[in-house]
Amino acid sequence: MTRALIDLDAIAHNTRLLARSANGSGVMAVVKADGFGHGAVEVSRTALAHGASWLGVTSLREALELRSGGITSPILMWLYAPFETLDEALINDIDVSVASVTALETLARAAERTGRTAGVHLKADTGLSRSGAVEAEWPDLLTTAVKLRDAGLIEIRAVWSHLAHAEDPADPGLRRQLAAFDRVRAAARTAGVEAPLTHLANSAAVLQLPETHFDLVRPGIALYGAEPIPGRAFGLRPAMTLESTVILTKRVGPGTGVSYGPEFVTDRETTLALVPAGYADGVPRITGNRASVAIGGVRCPIVGRVAMDQVVVDAGDSPVVAGDRVVIFGNGENGEPTVSEWAAWAGTNAHEILTGIGTRVPRVHYSVESPNETSTRSPSRPVECAEMTPS
Ligand SMILES: *Cc1c(COP(=O)(O)O)cnc(C)c1O
Numbered sequence: 001m002t003r004a005l006i007d008l009d010a011i012a013h014n015t016r017l018l019a020r021s022a023n024g025s026g027v028m029a030v031v032k033a034d035g036f037g038h039g040a041v042e043v044s045r046t047a048l049a050h051g052a053s054w055l056g057v058t059s060l061r062e063a064l065e066l067r068s069g070g071i072t073s074p075i076l077m078w079l080y081a082p083f084e085t086l087d088e089a090l091i092n093d094i095d096v097s098v099a100s101v102t103a104l105e106t107l108a109r110a111a112e113r114t115g116r117t118a119g120v121h122l123k124a125d126t127g128l129s130r131s132g133a134v135e136a137e138w139p140d141l142l143t144t145a146v147k148l149r150d151a152g153l154i155e156i157r158a159v160w161s162h163l164a165h166a167e168d169p170a171d172p173g174l175r176r177q178l179a180a181f182d183r184v185r186a187a188a189r190t191a192g193v194e195a196p197l198t199h200l201a202n203s204a205a206v207l208q209l210p211e212t213h214f215d216l217v218r219p220g221i222a223l224y225g226a227e228p229i230p231g232r233a234f235g236l237r238p239a240m241t242l243e244s245t246v247i248l249t250k251r252v253g254p255g256t257g258v259s260y261g262p263e264f265v266t267d268r269e270t271t272l273a274l275v276p277a278g279y280a281d282g283v284p285r286i287t288g289n290r291a292s293v294a295i296g297g298v299r300c301p302i303v304g305r306v307a308m309d310q311v312v313v314d315a316g317d318s319p320v321v322a323g324d325r326v327v328i329f330g331n332g333e334n335g336e337p338t339v340s341e342w343a344a345w346a347g348t349n350a351h352e353i354l355t356g357i358g359t360r361v362p363r364v365h366y367s368v369e370s371p372n373e374t375s376t377r378s379p380s381r382p383v384e385c386a387e388m389t390p391s
Contacts, residue, residue, distance in 0.1 A: 002244040002328075004276040004357055006038050008239035008367040010225050010331070012050040017235060018219045019051030019208050027214040028054035028076065028199065030220035032062060037282075037354045038179070038240055039226055039363045041069030044374065047223060048073050056218050060086060063094040076158075078131065086110045086118075094158055096118035099132050101144045111153040120145065121158040122188070122195070127173060128164040138184055139176040142191035149193075158197035159188050163212070165203035168231050177316065199343035203228040225331070226350035238338055240354060241330035242282070242361075245297065246322050249315070259304025259310050264289055266303075269348055271315040273300065275326050278309040282357035283328065284346040291345040294327040294336035295320050300390055329353075 019027050024297045029052040035043035044055050044066055055071065057063050058079035066075055077089065078097035089096050098104050098120050107118040107191060122145060133141045146156045161181050165171050181200060198214035203222035205212040209313065221229050225238035249271055256266045266272075273346030275293065279285045288306045292299040293313055300313045300320075313326070327336040343350045367373045 001247075002242070002281050003080065003362045003364055004037070004242040006042065006363055006365045007237070007239045007241070007331075008042065008046045008373050009369050010239040010366055011038070011043055011223060012227075012236050012367075013050055014223050014225055014239070015047045015048040015050040018206050018217070021234075022201075022213055022217045026216040028056045028216050029223055030056040030202075030217045030218050031066070032056065032058045032220070033355045034062075036224045036351065037357045039365060040065060040374070042363075042365045042375070043223070044069070044073075045073050046367075046370075049370075054216060056220075058308060059088055060084070060094070061330070063084070064092060066087060067092045073214065078121075078123065082106050083370070087114050089115035090114045093119070095121055097121045097123045097131070097160070098141075098145070099123045099125070100137070101140055104144050104148055106140070108148045108151075108153040111148075117152065118154045119157045120154045121160050121197075121199075122156060122193070124159065124181065124184040126161040126162045126184065127177040128162055132161055135183065138187055139191075142148050142188060142193060146192055156193050156195050158199060158216075158356045159185055159195040160197075160199045162248055163200065163202055163205055164231075166202055166209060166212070169209060173210075173301075184342040190199065193259065207234050208232075208314050221349075221354075222349055223352060224350075226343075226354070238329075238331040240339065241336075242277075242328040242356075242357065243330070244275050244277045244293075244326040244328060246273045246313075246320055246326055247276055248322055249320055256302075256343060258314075259288070259307055260307060263279060264304035271317065271320055272303070273311060273313045273315045273324075273326075275313055275328075276310050277326075277328060278307045278311060280308045280358045281361050282353065283311060284342075284348070284353070286347065286357070287345045288340070291342060292337060294330075294334070295324050297335050299335065299337070 029047035031040040034040045048261045057073045063075050063077045074389040077094045078151035082102040111118045123132040125134045201212040201217040203219040225236045258264045285306045292301045300315045302311045305312045329339050332338040339350045342353045364376045
């Protein structure tokens with residue numbers, strides 16, 4: 001049925017490519033949202049074996065999942081409420097991003113309770129207006145951080161920020177953010193913060209803005225092989241193939257309505273193929289009558305509405321039969337759509353397509369370079385090894 005094949009060799013290749021591009025800076029592999037849907041533990045292991053030295057996630061839950069998976073590398077988490085209890089972060093050596101005095105004080109209490117030192121990355125808002133302390137708040141944040149550091153409750157490990165738009169090097173907003181980041185780093189030094197690490201770059205910045213690399217870069221989407229800069233290709237390899245199986249075909253005449261609603265009626269005799277993948281699996285509902293899948297290397301359009309669990313595909317006069325493999329997206333090498341094409345069909349980005357793959361879709365990890373990493377995490381049924389390797 002429907003499953004996601006994850007090519008760990010592609011993750012390895014992309015990590016190496018990003019590490020080369022970072023040119024001496026360290027790599028923090030961003031594995032939030034279950035490794036952008038690819039399986040956070042498996043992706044982390046592979047990235048760490050091929051040039052990454054840090055992992056980045058949003059929540060404590062995500063960070064703890066990595067520790068439960070046996071991962072011992074440094075981890076940074078950056079999204080939580082200041083009233084959340086973060087004792088588990090300290091106990092498990094998980095660094096925490098801090099954007100406010102309240103959060104610093106919460107962490108200090110966690111340090112007192114646990115007898116641990118909190119590893120802190122001070123986050124500046126340099127123009128994205130999401131997380132981070134704005135410049136006016138930075139002096140108070142620094143004063144409190146230095147006080148708690150001197151009390152032995154926190155260790156200031158980094159100063160960092162996040163870019164709003166790294167796709168266009170000439171973007172004036174980007175230049176303003178870089179200038180603001182310089183001021184924030186200068187203020188930190190003046191306050192007596194000798195932060196050992198500075199980090200700023202996301203995928204697009206790793207690939208084309210060396211002035212953003214500092215000590216660590218934080219690629220997300222590029223790790224998974226989607227090209228982050230429109231119109232440019234850096235040789236990344238898409239890691240996920242979303243595949244399914246034709247489970248029924250039928251020959252119908254012209255004038256046949258297909259799927260819910262009045263949205264599609266055949267205009268000729270044709271073969272319809274039923275594919276058990278719907279919006280609960282991550283096929284965006286908006287892509288009905290817009291997207292295509294590949295069956296036997298031939299692109300066939302999805303006709304009519306995408307349902308929760310299934311779509312109908314117009315196979316025309318192709319000799320499609322039940323049991324045929326359907327590639328919803330892949331690396332494009334055999335003519336199948338890529339995740340970037342799906343993003344365009346759905347009017348979104350590759351990130352949303354990848355993180356939208358449903359939890360009921362088994363993730364099948366394979367590697368030719370490191371065959372013992374091959375595994376299946378299946379919520380429904382075990383998958384035989386023989387079925388795993390894409391043909
Ligand atoms: C998601 C995220 C990244 C990765 O961004 P990409 O554009 O996917 O490379 C880096 N840093 C932070 C803070 C993020 O939230």
